[in-house]
Amino acid sequence: MSVLKKVNKKIKADNQTGFGANAASYGGRFINKNGTANVRKEGIGFIESISWYHTMLNIPRWKFMTIIFIFYLLVNFLFASIYCLIGVEHLNGISADNFIEKFGQAFFFSAQTFTTVGYGHISPTGFLASFVASVEALFGLLSFAIATGLFYGRFSKPKAHIKFSENAIVAPFQEGKALMFRIAPYKNTNLTDAEAKVTLGMKVVENGIEVNRFFSLDLEYDRINALTLSWTLVHPITEDSPLFAFTKNDFQTQKGEVIIYLKAFDEMYSNTVAIRSSYIFKEIVYGAKFIQMFENNDNSKTLLHLDRLNSYTEVVL
Structure with a gap:
C-alpha cells in the first residue's frame, strides 16, 4: 500500500477496530x-479451525443440499457394502441373479433402514445382519435429527x-x-x-x-x-x-x-x-x-x- 500523507495529524484515529496498526x-x-x-487463519489443524455448525449454516443453499445428498448416498453405500460382506443370504426377500442386483437391493434395504421406513419386503436374519441394521437405524435417527436442526437453523437464522x-x-x-x-x-x-x-x-x-x-x-x-x-x-x-x-x-x-x-x-x-x-x-x-x-x-x-x-x-x- 502506498503511503498517504494528506491526513490532518489533528484528526484523532480510531484504535478500536480490531485490525491492528501493523x-x-x-x-x-x-x-x-x-x-x-x-x-x-494458519498455524492450527484444519479440523480444529472449522466450526462445522457455522459452516453448514453459512454455505450457499445449493452446497448445503449437495452435502446432504452426498452424505445420504455415501452412508447407504457403506452399509450396503457391509451387508454384502456379511452375505446377502442374511437378508430375507432378496432375489437377484448377479452381484450388481444383489448390491442394488442391499442398497435400497439400507435406505429403508436408514430412514426407518421399513417396507418389510426385505428383513435381516441372524445376529450380525440384525445388529448392523439396528446400528444403521440409530445412526439414521441421529443423522436426521442433526439435518433437521441444520435446516431449521438456516431457515430461522436472523x-x-x-x-x-x-x-x-x-x-x-x-x-x-x-x-x-x-x-x-x-x-x-x-x-x-x-x-x-x-x-x-x-x-x-x-x-x-x-x-x-x-x-x-x-x-x-x-x-x-x-x-x-x-x-x-x-x-x-x-x-x-x-x-x-x-x-x-x-x-x-x-x-x-x-x-x-x-x-x-x-x-x-x-x-x-x-x-x-x-x-x-x-x-x-x-x-x-x-x-x-x-x-x-x-x-x-x-x-x-x-x-x-x-x-x-x-x-x-
Missing part, C-alpha cells in the same frame, strides 16, 4: 464485499436482507462535497432503528514508520427510525474529514478502504440484525450523483427500483 498486515482489503473479514451499492461516490453536497453510498432492503422485512458506523482505514507515516490508521467518518445522519426505502449515507468532506485534501487522482492511485457497519431491528425476528461491507478507493467514483430509486405509481404506492441501487450520473466537482 501496515504489513494489510491483505488488499480489511473487509470483503460480502462482509466477511479478509483473514486466513439475517439482514440489505444490499449495498456496488460503488461509493464523491458527490456535490451543500457548498462542498461528500462521500456517499447507498443501501436498501430487498426482502419483505420490516427494519427499524437502523444505525450505521463508517470507518476509513489507510496507511500513514508516523515518526518515519508506515502504520495502519483508522478514522471514524461522521455521517449527516447515522440513525433512522425505519429502513423501508433506500438510505443514502452521507459523509460531508469538511476540514475535519480525513478525506478533505483528497483529489480524484488520489482515489485512483492511493490505497485505502471505507468500512461500513450497519445494524437494525427486524420486527419479524424480534432481534437485531447486522451487516457490513467495504469500498476500496478504486470502488469510489469521484464526481457522480445517485439516481433516485423510488417514485409513486398510479395505485398510490411507492415503487422502489432495486435495480437502480448503483445507478448514478457523472457530475463536475
Whole structure:
C-alpha cells in the first residue's frame, strides 16, 4: 500500500477496530464485499479451525443440499457394502441373479433402514445382519435429527436482507462535497432503528514508520427510525474529514478502504440484525450523483427500483 500523507495529524484515529496498526498486515482489503473479514487463519489443524455448525449454516443453499445428498448416498453405500460382506443370504426377500442386483437391493434395504421406513419386503436374519441394521437405524435417527436442526437453523437464522451499492461516490453536497453510498432492503422485512458506523482505514507515516490508521467518518445522519426505502449515507468532506485534501487522482492511485457497519431491528425476528461491507478507493467514483430509486405509481404506492441501487450520473466537482 502506498503511503498517504494528506491526513490532518489533528484528526484523532480510531484504535478500536480490531485490525491492528501493523501496515504489513494489510491483505488488499480489511473487509470483503460480502462482509466477511479478509483473514486466513494458519498455524492450527484444519479440523480444529472449522466450526462445522457455522459452516453448514453459512454455505450457499445449493452446497448445503449437495452435502446432504452426498452424505445420504455415501452412508447407504457403506452399509450396503457391509451387508454384502456379511452375505446377502442374511437378508430375507432378496432375489437377484448377479452381484450388481444383489448390491442394488442391499442398497435400497439400507435406505429403508436408514430412514426407518421399513417396507418389510426385505428383513435381516441372524445376529450380525440384525445388529448392523439396528446400528444403521440409530445412526439414521441421529443423522436426521442433526439435518433437521441444520435446516431449521438456516431457515430461522436472523439475517439482514440489505444490499449495498456496488460503488461509493464523491458527490456535490451543500457548498462542498461528500462521500456517499447507498443501501436498501430487498426482502419483505420490516427494519427499524437502523444505525450505521463508517470507518476509513489507510496507511500513514508516523515518526518515519508506515502504520495502519483508522478514522471514524461522521455521517449527516447515522440513525433512522425505519429502513423501508433506500438510505443514502452521507459523509460531508469538511476540514475535519480525513478525506478533505483528497483529489480524484488520489482515489485512483492511493490505497485505502471505507468500512461500513450497519445494524437494525427486524420486527419479524424480534432481534437485531447486522451487516457490513467495504469500498476500496478504486470502488469510489469521484464526481457522480445517485439516481433516485423510488417514485409513486398510479395505485398510490411507492415503487422502489432495486435495480437502480448503483445507478448514478457523472457530475463536475
